[in-house]
Amino acid sequence: MVRAIVTAFVDPVLDLHESEDGYASAQLILREVTDPSSGTRPEIRALFEPIAEGFTQAIRAALPHKPARFHEWAYLFSVGALTMSAFDDRVGAAPSAARRTDKRDALKRYLVAALRDAEPE
Template identity: 50%
Template sequence: MTEAPERAAVAETPIARRERILDAAERVFAEAGYHATTLRQIAAAADVKLSLIGYHFESKLALYTAVFARRQHVNEERLRLLEAIEDPTAPEALDRIVAAFMDPVVALAEEGAWYRRLVLREAADPSSMQRPVIAELFDPMARRFIAALKQALPGKPPGFHEWAYLFAVGALTQSAFDDRLSNLTDAPPPASNVELLRAFITAGWRHG
């Protein structure tokens, strides 16, 4: 007589099921890219019926956009830290801009590894401008970081700040994976590359 209530107690809620679909979609999109991924593959990875994806998301593009939108709190934290810099021309301002740029992303740790790979893939995809992700969820933030860099690093040639920002995006997103290190060295990878990454971005922005 108690079996039915026990099953109900552990039944997955629609919100939890939606999150599971998003988790699976994030990984599959990161592995295969937007065009090569099918909703059927995502349904299999999430262990749900294909119809359930259609219930939660009206299209593949809607699901893809939702994967990024779920992580938008990261960009909001980056902007909060950026806006907390009262004087972008102060000597320590560049270090704080770098921290605002990378620390909220790094804080995702392994939980956000697939997301960082997906951001890298989307940013490098020539067809990404056909989708709303970069233009709507990343470019407004990017323009504010570039504006801060122009204040912190005056006197640079035209285009420097924009390219410097994009180069840093590549370094930040790629740093989530150490897959290739085993092919390049016999030494074990360091436990953390965060401070090396911080020094790399800071030096590139300051001395580039």
């Protein structure tokens, strides 16, 4: 169930990178997500709050044994990993199609492992 949630979260964003128009849209979204003041703009909150709420509820249902506030932090950390993966030029000179496939798979494995294995101290 966690992998399905991560896939539903990651794939639409990374799918945007498959076309020139989609890539430009993804960059605009990335800029808004990483802007600290974006949460104060009602238009941006209206777009992203349903995603945050849906992700948090799905993770809470899949991982109900996690401690209080874990699910909200899980969303924020997942957004961070997803948005920072846009800066994949540090990975190396792999062909772009291979890089996209590798990134998608690696990001999903990373998030699934983090969500499943995070334990309170």
